[in-house]
Amino acid sequence: RMMDVIAHRGPDGHGIHEDGTAFLGHRRLSIIDVAGGHQPMANESGSVHVTYNGEIFNHAVIRPKLEQAGHRYITRCDTETIVHAYEEYGADCVTRFRGMFAFAIWDAGKRTLFSARDRLGIKPLYYFSNERVFAFASEIKALLQHPAIRTEFNANLLAEYLTFGYTSGDTTLFSGIRKLMPGHTLTLDATTGHAQIRQYWNVPEAGERVRKTDDEWIAECRARLEETVQMRLMSDVPLGMFLSGGVDSSLIAAVAHDSIPDLVGYVADAPIGSGEGTQAERVGRHIGIPIRNIGIGRDEYLRLLSRATWHLDAPPYHPSEAALLGVTTACRADGIKVVLTGEGADE
DSSP, rough: OTTTGGGOOOTTTEEEEEEESSSEEEEOOOSSSSTTOOOOOETTTEEEEEEEEEEEEEEHHHHHHHHHTTOOOOOSSSHHHHHHHHHHHHGGGGGHHHHHEEEEEEEETEEEEEEEEEOOOOSSEEEEESSOOEEESSSSHTTTTTOOOOOOOOOOGGGHHHHHHSSSBBBOOOEEEEOOOTTTTEEEETOOOOOOEEEEOOOOOOOOOOOOOHHHHHHHHHHHHHHHHTTTTOOOOOOOEEESSHHHHHHHHHHHHHHTOOOOOOEESSSSSSHHHHHHHHHHHHTTEEEEEEOOHHHHHHHHHHHHHHHTTOOOOEEEEEHHHHHHHHHTTTTTOOOOTTTTTOO
16 A cells, blocks of 8 residues: 555556565666666565665766676666665765665665665655554655554644745654655664664865866866766656756756757746746757747646645645646656756755
């Protein structure tokens, strides 16, 4: 039931591993090694299993070192790099990953569950724990399907959520359900029931001021932007682009178009929004990519708003969240599974 309620996260397949103590479930959206990336995925001996959501952008860089250390790969998937990196480096494997990820690894030999979330918390990981059960999922609604979990509205957080659009700590609007914080790991000892949470990354403190000319700063900014966009083009399926016409999405589209000549830009024309269609079309003409404007009427917008509430497990904070859901639905209908976006850069 936990897997079924989040089938939208992985319409391409599902898998379960269970050994009487640990139960791992996975809903797959196949992006890399479509044929061979089935999860939960195991190591060579079957003693370590992982269920994982996200992408490890530098997995091809890490893989040769792991193979030299004796680890044998059977897929091209980044998922397998997580398994072997955990075997080789233990909990420190997360410090070697560049990417967006939430994963949980069951180590049957050690009887431990090791879970981690990426540095900025791009991918979600929620959990519930008491003296009887530890459960985790990518969405709160999956946890609510577990027969041992009973919860209620956490009214203490309502003011914070309505003010900022999120809750700053690890608690959620559901009592007893927590989120693993960005840049943190959680290690659960299945024998004792003890869970240890550790922070492995934080925003670096400012160092000594570096002096460069404007041209040098511009060149460095461009080089970093091009590198990070190229890393995110890792896909065996078609990619699209959310294009608002703003600085961030326009820059990303321009860089991505060099590698993806048939890139298509998607923009929402919703009753509540900033009227981005005209500017996005202007940018599209300049870059040389076609723009698909997704019209969303008032009734459709209200329907999407209700759907967005269910998907978010919380009230939508910004009107654009409903429009975004409409655009993603159109992308999926066009066969687009991966979309680049400038979301967050303005903030």
